[in-house]
Amino acid sequence: MKNIKVRYFAAYREETGIGSETVNTGAGTPAALFAECATRHAGLQSYSAALVAINDEMSDWNTALCEGDEVLFFPPVAGG
Amino acid sequence: MNRFEITAQAIDPDVFRQRLLDPACGAYVQFDGWVRNHNEGQRVLRLEYEVYEPLAVKEGQGIIDEAIERFGVNNACCVHRSGLLEITDLAVVVAVSSPHRDAAFQACRYIIDETKARLPIWKKEHYENGEAEWVNCKHHGPGSSTIPQANL
Numbered sequence: 751m752k753n754i755k756v757r758y759f760a761a762y763r764e765e766t767g768i769g770s771e772t773v774n775t776g777a778g779t780p781a782a783l784f785a786e787c788a789t790r791h792a793g794l795q796s797y798s799a800a801l802v803a804i805n806d807e808m809s810d811w812n813t814a815l816c817e818g819d820e821v822l823f824f825p826p827v828a829g830g
Numbered sequence: 831m832n833r834f835e836i837t838a839q840a841i842d843p844d845v846f847r848q849r850l851l852d853p854a855c856g857a858y859v860q861f862d863g864w865v866r867n868h869n870e871g872q873r874v875l876r877l878e879y880e881v882y883e884p885l886a887v888k889e890g891q892g893i894i895d896e897a898i899e900r901f902g903v904n905n906a907c908c909v910h911r912s913g914l915l916e917i918t919d920l921a922v923v924v925a926v927s928s929p930h931r932d933a934a935f936q937a938c939r940y941i942i943d944e945t946k947a948r949l950p951i952w953k954k955e956h957y958e959n960g961e962a963e964w965v966n967c968k969h970h971g972p973g974s975s976t977i978p979q980a981n982l
Contacts, residue, residue: 760880760952761964801950806884808948822882822950826966829879829886829910829951830863830922830942 765793834890
């Protein structure tokens with residue numbers, strides 16, 4: 751099990767009602783972690799695409815998570 | 831000044847030309863993105879940009895470096911707003927200077943397209959009917975997420 755800090759932005763923050771949480775998890779990847787978080791925050795399941803970053807670097811959904819990582823879940827972006 | 835910036839202040843569109851003025855360049859292209867009053871059939875009253883600035887600035891700088899490298903332009907910059915914007919406000923400016931026009935147009939297009947697709951910036955539209963919605967974040971019903979489910 752690892753301790754991971756999770757941060758939610760924009761629509762995700764509004765759906766979860768929180769900006770961040772620290773979770774103790776067996777999830778090995780951001781994809782698994784997101785699925786786990788979505789079981790607790792049902793609103794996360796209803797979006798069609800998203801990006802993920804780990805420790806302020808853009809990442810992909812199958813990167814291995816390490817103890818103490820900060821995982822940032824980004825809902826679909828819309829700059830410009 | 832950094833080539834990519836996020837600002838909570840109104841953007842002055844007239845400063846970029848002087849900033850990129852270069853005797854080696856024969857072309858200057860500037861794209862101004864304005865807040866418009868409608869989207870997908872709805873009247874929009876105002877916009878709100880949420881930006882995760884540490885990563886937006888880092889990725890934004892990377893996009894500009896890529897454009898300079900890929901198209902061989904001399905210089906480029908981009909400024910994007912955060913916070914609450916009114917109709918006709920400037921949301922984003924991209925400016926490029928280059929010896930020739932083709933590369934300047936291409937680099938400008940590349941920077942605005944990548945900015946829209948890759949940066950952690952979210953846009954919330956406030957509508958005439960009092961509702962507000964995050965753009966590109968329409969609900970598709972539970973379980974329809976396309977986030978990769980591999981290696982769970």
